Amino acid sequence: MAGVTLGQQSGLLGSAERLATQVFVRAGVLPWFLIFSIIIFTFATETFLTGQNFMLVARQATYLVMVAMGQMVVLLTAGLDLSVGVMFAIASVVSSMVMVDVFNASGKEAVWGSIIAGCAAGMASGLLVGAINGIGVAFFRVPPFIMTLAMSTIVFGIALTITGGTPIYGMPDEFASVFGYGSAIGVPVPIWITIGFVVLVYVLLSWTRTGRYFYALGGNLKASMLSGISTRYYLFMAYVVCAAITTVAALMLTARLESGESNIGRDYPLNSIAACAIGGVSLFGGTGRLLNVVLGSIFIILVQNGMNLMRIGSYQQMIVIGILLVLAVIADNYRQKMLLTLKD
């Protein structure tokens, strides 16, 4: 880890240490995690450091990046969304059922019509989950943990009920070939969509009142209220925004899998929270940077990918990810302390 002592050292070593400390204090532990993991995997495997593998990591990371961005918005307001997983389930199931029905009803003519109808229906179902979360948290003051936990069992139950637990097939091939496997200028479509959303969320958080209010709300709800902000409306909006981003990811994953399934999102609640935590988002609200959340998500996928290449089993991978999560948070606590002592 980077040295803590500052000044006094002379020569190259001292200045290198100072630089390392500076990077750690400004950007957090994540850049170091990324560098270390890339070095380790590069030496341990032959295929890790190839363009092809990086593209694979990028494509696999898209879904988590999306969900983590949604999760971040909610975390900023000192909330939590455990129902992002079942948003995948309901959006996947609803979109594929509508798509298949419209497609079949049109005698397999209305390819794009059915895709649009399916996606709209899936989007609506995901947004509905978010809206109910938002109403519960903002208007009825149900603790976010309980509200979204309850929603996740309710919605999962609904998804299983309407499908009977079996996957749904028969969507038009174009859905998968464009949104799942398609590419433009050599870059897969899901990556383009994700890049688009990263830009959108960046603009939302940094350049609009809504974004500023999300931070303020999580930082101090009472002060926000006294500053004339409609706190309930913006709390509600945080859950809707989270649902919107998550649902887009769910639709992309449905296209990739070419089927509508109820249990495709199970890992996302925990992984998205882990990505945010590694990216330095406070679980108590008010602080967090988008770029770090994106990097945090990529880091998790990168480590999983590297360990796959090293033929480390998925059970052991769970152990490693858990340890890294705790280490990241401990390192961030240290960073906060150093930040205080380094401040002018």
Added chain:
Amino acid sequence: MVQGSGGSPESDGSGAPLLLRVERVSKQFPGTLALDRVNFEVRAGEVHVLFGENGAGKSTLIQILAGVHRPSGGQIIFKGQPIHITSVHHARALGISAVFQEFSLVPQLSIEDNLFLGSEVRKGLMLDKVGLRRQAREVLDRLGFDLKPRAPVMYLSRAQQQMVEIAKAFRTKPSLMIFDEPTASLTERETARLFALIEQIKAEGIGIIYITHRMNEIKRIGDRITVLRDGKYIATIGVAEATDQRLVELMTGRVVEQVFPTVSFMPKENLLEIEGLTTADGSVRDVSINVRAGEIVGIAGLVGSGKSQIGRSCFGLERIAGGRITFNGEVVYEARKTNKLGQRRMLDRGLYYVPSDRRQEGLVMMQNVRENVALSSLWLRTFSNVLFLRRANERIVVKDLVRRLDLDPPNIERDLEHFSGGNQQKVLVGKSLVRDVKLFIFDEPTVGVDVGARVHIYNFIKELCEAGAGVLLISSDLPEILHLPYRAYVMYRGELRAELSQKDISEQAVLSHFFEKQSA
């Protein structure tokens, strides 16, 4: 029940042995030097008052003695031995107990559990509940407190909680006790009771450090007074030589006239008119006041007198049961007829409420100056258009404001939590200056603020008023009420007691309305 003070042979205690000696103790916090080589001593059986403004370092000093903080320099000699206090527990074991302003009680636990929290009575591995109850009873009886040991603390009044806190400090049989503004939430009768108790423990040879802002308390129970200012030791004087004038000068480092500016009032049209206001919780009953443009109107009163709720009602923060509020000619609230209150709506009408608790209600501590200043004005054209924030504009406006406020350091990207209390307060006040405001309601504008920042804030209030704004100044700080307003109201237990014009505002006049005149 409680012994009279006649029992103590010498209250001056000049011949009594030295109990505690603090030598050149410093405390460095990130960004601020809270204590700068402070000297201080306490004799056995002496009440030594620590006096100074908020932020002078009193709290830091007693927190060091109680083991909450470690000193950065200097040494502490206790009963002739140099000591290094490592924790609150350690301090207790040495014989130093503190009664803090913020209660250190767990509301859900009973009185007896709270008394022994951290040093539970045990029998083997199990809790000895019977023994615990007996010991708790003993402590309470000895102090003459009429409390049920098994009652949960959360159902007690603040005064009773204060008593539990004192009992907790007293339980370990300390030789030095620290009281941090113990009367702040007590009634006159409870205060008298506490003072009798202090006389009693003083007679037993226990040294007492007593922090207070109230001059009359110093005279009632103090032996010596040590004044701190801006973290530095200023002087130690006997209570006999301590006149109000002298204490204020030592505390502020200047004569009263230099702290408070002279405001030239030009009262014009009525801005705020409150008629027969009654809040739903009864904290305010049938109160009628008015504020005109170009004047400063004070509301004085003790904690819990309802003075703060008047301001909060106008901003839509209290549930109102009856009355009428007119702002700038528009009826914004009338019982059962209209309710057009609400924070955003009142802000847009030109009323700005500056809350008393900047940490809880005023500022987002983890955000920077720029974001905090803009927060209550973000929807104005200066800061955003229909879709996006105008961040370049925001930077210009806030930079300009920071210059006017004389913020130290003048860095608008620095997070609020890294500023001193005084500078945080400047930002809190500054939030109201980036928008168009006709009437300012300041609720305790100088709580926890050093003299420098205080002078700044007073000058700001003066400028605002002279520029034609109306100011409603709600304050527990007596000098503030005495020197700033054009008119002042005095609140007592939810009711309006008096209205005083500038020439009638005197310490006696205000204080006489603070307390119940008939015996309670």
